[in-house]
Amino acid sequence: MSNSNEQRHFSHRLRDTNSAFLPKRETNTKPISVGFVLQPHFSMMAFTAAVDALVTANLVQAAPLFSFTTYGLQSTQVQSDLGIEISANRILGEMMLEGEGALDVLIVCGGFRCSLSEYTPLSQLLKATAKRQKILGGLWNGAVPLAHAGVLNGLICALHPDNHAFVQEGFPQVQVSPHTMVIESRILTSAGSNSALEMMLTLIERLHGTNTVRAIREILSSDGITNDGHTSADNDPTLPDSLRTLLRLMSCNIEEPLGIEELADYVGLSRRRIERLFQSHLETTPSRYYLELRITHARRLLLQSSVSISDIAVACGFVSSTHFSHCFKEFFGVPPSQARLNRS
Template sequence: MAAPSTKRDFSKAISNTNKAFLNENNDQQKLIKVGFILQKNFSMVAFTGAVDVLVTANLVLPGQHFDYMTLGVDSRMVTSDLGIDIATGSTIEALAIQHRDELDILIVCGGFRCSLEPNAKLTTCLRAADKLGITLGGLWNGVIPLAHAGLMEQVECAAHPDNHAYMREHFPNTRVSNNTLVIGEKRASCAGPVSALEMMLKLIAQQQGSEIVRAVREILSCDQVAENQESIPLQIGDNPTFPETLRNIMVLMRNNIEEPLSLEELADCIDISRRQMERLFQTHLETSPSRYYLELRITHARRLLLQSNESITNVSLACGFVSTSHFSNCFKDYFGLSPSAARQKQNS
């Protein structure tokens, strides 16, 4: 009888991209709960950007690691800056009774037309949350209610540029940063929609480590635009700090999935020795070129398998495997189940 195959772990460079599809037990992982207080005329795009990070992190990681709830200040129906009414899950008054002890992070969502005047209910809520040690944050100008509550004394923060003058006049002991994002001890703030996404990525990094952030960023920032308005291709393992030679080899691998190049061919194309190439991969990716190339093809195969109706045979050929049986064995080694079982699980 053949010995059962030993499950293989993905190397560091590719592991997070596949985490959600691995059969791992994460029952002991603490669920991080985030509350979003929606003020009238809150920025919809800043709010949804922040929430999207949490939702995407749950898709990237196996199991549910983040949960969120929405809260209105005076009622459960809040009008956004787009004129769209949003029904929240609760109000800040109900939060004090039902869910306050459960939250790890509480974020006030501001916007261009949000009132800058203090709100007694909101001040009471934020002070109570601070006493419980909950991390507090603000999107756009959502840090202003924190300042009204006296929770930003001698603390640096970020806010929309239009509100800098107001902040400096009314809260002289609060350090208003020219940066779009500030993360401090139990405080987080950002100046607008783009930095809202980045703020949540940094908060996730605090909870889950920086590696998982890259996997989330691959999904949410794949179409980010450079100053010259040309798209920036964001691919597995891309890292601007890697040597150009290594990045060129990785591009060659990505462009030759269906008909993989040999290690000698890869080295020749870049005009380095095979040994030099192996050292580059070991130094910067902590793996070998052959293993990285295989995992790149397996990851591409997983996407084709779960996102198309192509036969398993066609998927294996499209990813450079010489036979369906070889592909199935490699797939099972990494994902713990056969390609057919993975597709069936996806569709169940």
């Protein structure tokens, strides 16, 4: 067993799964300020997908990476495409592009029934934003106000297919892409709710790196769990079939962990071959991955149930609650009892 003062680190697969719960290093980095302009009848799904990416990004780091503010055109009460009225934080005229509280990113939220007519105050604001080299974005048909402002001239944009003809006819200097998302210099555009999420993840990756986005995807990866209960890692098509079988065996045998020889017998591979598979594809050893899988399962039980710590230790294959507590603290920086107290 390692020294109790030494913190263990998860391998890259399970580090992403546990990223929101690991000890964080404090930083003095100022959050990137994002503004969302909510046009009347904006797409609620596209907007919430974009915001979800930002909020989740804040969960995987010690200090918040982003802050966001919503703006109505003339009122703080804005009706979405679902007929639900949303209270924006401010109105357009209160937006700051310079000084304390200035925005770094400005995104226009469109929707199927949003007006395609130019709103001059918004055009002026978008021009001023572009002039200051800020990042601009458009969700659904949010590219239309960008086109009215002239900031898309000579560029390619993505927007909802229903508006392709309108932009092609009215803005000959703007090229409409058949793709659902386009990244052009400091301008990002997307055509719907799914592409809104991908657009924001692309922005986050550009600003904060691949590791942050990978951790976000892991938290938002509920669709990666199949009907038989296996996780996305178990069914990752980039992994060899034999390795995926091994991962499923481990996932299904948490309470009574299988030994390496038992795993080898199940898949018909030598111990050495199994070790090479784990090292090549998961950058860890089979025993280490198995421990990380069990401690991850324990973390979920600890934070999501009222099961006693001693019962969790047994359910996750640890020889004693003391051994479990030591392992938990080495990975997460606090003992299980403290983690449970902090879960709220």
